[in-house]
Amino acid sequence: MSLDYLLDAAHWSGPDGFPHQILEHLRYTGLALLIAMVIALPLGVLIGHTGRGAGLAINLGNAGRALPTLGVLMLILAVTGVGLKPVIGALVVLAIPPLLTATYAGVSSVDRGVVDAARGVGLREPQIALGVEVPLALPVILGGVRSATLQVISTATIAAYVAQDGLGRYLFDGLAVRDYPRIVAGAVVLAVLAVVVDALLALLQRVVVSPGVRPRAGSRRRTALPQPER
């Protein structure tokens, strides 16, 4: 497997170089995630806290997994026309289900005794949701953020098939001219990027979770949450 393309210094600068394309990739994945989170997190907390719409939250998670990303992307672009905004729109659509499901699951699985106690000491509902349920649900919520992030990074690559810049460029341009070293370079950079971003989020997950909630060493681990397609 040839790594020439990857190791060539010329490909590490300029508007066609890796750094620029990585930033580009991160720019619109970040944007899409942000929009998805603004929509999904409050909704998930609301559903988890009130219990109303629980069926929706669960089914949306399952349906989200069943959606082929390429198909969704094509459908949205077929309706709206090609452009940055529709692509970001598609990414948002695909990021919402894992975020919403995880947030709902995290909040609704908080020990009811703790919530009752919070109500008992006189906290109002918003205070209970934000001050008790969200901190306790944070590990699960951040698990959803990790899944959604991987999903979006992966789908953003596919978007390059249609138009966009980003790391997908190397893959599709390479495929078009049968330049395997270029494909390998793009794939390696993409894989490393995904692994690094995920590792950083895992770290964040550890840092922000209250020490009282952190699973202790030796305690049985939680069953892994179902993860979405990438």
Next chain:
Amino acid sequence: MVIRFESTTKQYPDGTVAVDALDLTVPSGAITVFVGPSGCGKTTSLRMINRMIDPTSGRVLIDDVDVASERPARLRRRIGYVIQHAGLFPHRTVVDNVATVPVLSGTPRKEARTRAYELLERVGLTAAMGDRYPAQLSGGQQQRVGVARALAADPPVLLMDEPFSAVDPVVRHDLQAELLRLQGELGKTIVLVTHDIDEAIVLGDHVAVFAEGGRLAQFAPPEELLASPADAFVAGFVGRDRGYRGLSFATAADLPVEPVTAEGTVVEGLALVLDDGRPTGWRDPDGRLLPTEGTHTADDSLRVVADLALLSPAGAAIRVDAAGRAVGLVRQTTVADVVRQRQRSRLAVGAVGGSAG
């Protein structure tokens, strides 16, 4: 089936000595109870019998055969095993749980099931419960299934590790009675672990008291344990009211009984009221009827009589015959005299034995 521990020692890899040079002979056809505080090596000792744990040194023999010389799986099929919470297979119906060992040993499934249904009735369940899953039974019922499962292959030896400690006191009492009844029919060699001294005294033909560090503090029949604890540890473990509990091993038959007279019996100003010879209460001078608080027969223990004498408004326990007719009274003072004499003669024997040994 005699089980013998010969300087059996178990040291876990982390250095904990769970059982320290245990020498003990578990007699055949009787219930032997291992009792002691938490962590003193009872479970470890029990599990060395069916090779769930192998000793670091010493031996365990069943009928003079070293268990280490047998293949574990085959050995275990001849030894029933009952644990706390029953440990039933949640994915099998009750009847298939019970049929497990016979099927493992090659009995055709149909035959094993037929016998399993019978066994369920034997331990006080209905055959209909056999088609349920364990999760559909109460804790006490599950424990009965656990016993049936252990008995299914008719093993000569039964090991029970805290079998009744996870159920409420009423159910526990039922299960204990049931075990004694079964044992009366079956005569197995049973080793039962508990940390409840009362359970040990009720169930044990012999009781082995373990102390911390896997040391055997005393091995004796329960009445001897209560009457003469070997050391301060055993005395402390057996508890404060051991004198009272020791009375359960003395019979009421030898007690002097005051007869009940036809023209009326009055004790401490209270008149015994009889209806066709059966006691219905005590009438006080103001004409009120006070309850008898129960009666006893000649087959009851001294403990029952003492209890009734303490409860009775007249300070006298009422003796009845098999038909329930009052035949006499035993007063508190009489019970106290008998207990005092009993204690004196026992201590005198103990003193002689002590100087001789």
Next chain:
Amino acid sequence: MTLWHQVLDYLSVNGEDVRSAVLQHLYLALVPVVVAFVLSLPLGWAVVSYGWVRHPLLTLTSVVYTIPSLALLLLLPGLLGTSILDPFNVLVALTVYSLALLVRSTADGLAAIDASVVQAATAMGYRPLRRWFAVDLPLSLPVVLAGLRVAVVSNVSMVSIAALVGIGGLGQLFTRGFQLGFYMPPILIGLVLSVAIALVLDALVVIAQRFVTPWARVAAR
């Protein structure tokens, strides 16, 4: 012509293509699940039985799971010596993802078994291998099958990506739509069929689950 007529029209002309795309899709999605399921049993067992296997293996699987599917699909030809157009790459990539998922759920399922039940089985005279199949495996099935559902559904939707490198399945309908200038009918047909297949297979696993774990429903009440 309405969209609905366009769809019917497309189907009447390309019915045979769509049918073979469905079959190819099923093949590419299901073979990896089956292979991964079989492999995950010994691996999950190793994770639970040997402490030192756990960390490296689970870390490896979660890192692999993180790699975007298109990247993995394009890296495999270099690693396996296959051509880029070889469907074998898709089978391997999806097996790897399914395995990553199923090893974890098998391990979780086995770890969640009540230890006293396993002890009781041993004490009753089960030999280790027979006990594993008679007690450990069935008791872990509820969790294992939950993982299997996720793997099946994820695979069905992921196979579409293969069309981007020119390998068949329903994804071809998406690329066809693109090539025809975002022509709606094939895109719509592909999307609906892909989701439908995923949901039907999911339902089949659920039915199988009821069938093989009847006790689990009882316990849940």
